[in-house]
Amino acid sequence: MREIIIQPLTREAFSPFGDVIEMEGAHSFPINHGMCMRYHDLAKVETAGENARTLISLLRGKPYELPLKLEMVERHPFGSQAFVPLSQNPFLVVVAHETRDGPGEPIAFQTAPGQGVNIHRNVWHGILTPLNRVSDFVVIDRGGDGINLQEHFYSEPFLVR
Numbered sequence: 001m002r003e004i005i006i007q008p009l010t011r012e013a014f015s016p017f018g019d020v021i022e023m024e025g026a027h028s029f030p031i032n033h034g035m036c037m038r039y040h041d042l043a044k045v046e047t048a049g050e051n052a053r054t055l056i057s058l059l060r061g062k063p064y065e066l067p068l069k070l071e072m073v074e075r076h077p078f079g080s081q082a083f084v085p086l087s088q089n090p091f092l093v094v095v096a097h098e099t100r101d102g103p104g105e106p107i108a109f110q111t112a113p114g115q116g117v118n119i120h121r122n123v124w125h126g127i128l129t130p131l132n133r134v135s136d137f138v139v140i141d142r143g144g145d146g147i148n149l150q151e152h153f154y155s156e157p158f159l160v161r
Contacts, residue, residue, distance in 0.1 A: 001159045002105070004070070009093060009109040009117070017095040017107075017123045019043040021084055021116035043118030045140060046080040052144035059083075059137045061091075061130040068160040070094060073103050073124040074151045079142025083128060084116035086136040093117050094126030094160065103152050108160045124152065 007013065011020045019042060026039040045054055073096055085091060090111050096103035103124035110131070111117070118140075119125050128137065142148060 001069075001157055004094075004106055004108045004158050004160045006066075006092065006108040006110045006160060009111045009115055014093075014095075014109060014117065016097065017125070018080065018120045019118040021082065021118055022112075022114055024114075043082055044080065044120075045082070045118070046121040047078065047142040047144065048121065049078040049148075050145040052078065052142055055139075055141055055143040057139045057141070059128060059139050061128050061135055061137065063130045063133050063135070064092070066131070066161060068092070068129070070106060070126060070154075070158040070160050072151055072153045073106065073126055074149060075103075075122055075124045076142065076148045077122050077150060078144070078146055078148045080118055080121050081125075081142075082116065082118035082138075082140040084138040084140070085111070085114075086138065088113035089133055089135040090131045091135060092126070092129035092131060092160070094129070095119065096124040098122075098124065106158055106160075
């Protein structure tokens with residue numbers, strides 16, 4: 001089984017796959033008579049296709065244990081998918097570049113407290129993978145006509161450490 005070493009999530013490392021959603025380093029300005037700080041335009045929400053609309057949902061995920069056996073990645077051809085944690089718990093983000101033969105070798109990131117991600121449209125990625133404890137998330141993605149889910153099962157699984 002091939003191994004993937006988890007790396008910290010940074011804007012630079014994740015930029016080919018999507019956006020890191022966090023306050024650190026974001027464009028911000030005061031609103032509401034200076035009583036609130038707005039961290040502005042953190043991710044590009046993508047929706048394409050017939051009757052497309054943006055959905056906001058809540059998810060509660062059970063934690064996974066590391067090392068993790070990774071056999072499958074998925075992608076959404078018609079829309080981006082953002083995961084914003086409602087706790088300080090870390091989660092695992094697995095992504096893969098597109099190759100001539102489908103998704104390439106996965107890359108694994110672990111979020112820091114307060115970080116979320118927006119995975120761009122049509123980018124191969126793993127499923128939601130909370131670590132340590134049950135975790136809640138706001139999910140922003142696309143609804144509408146068309147099949148917006150493709151799955152790929154690797155011929156040989158990976159071990160994510």
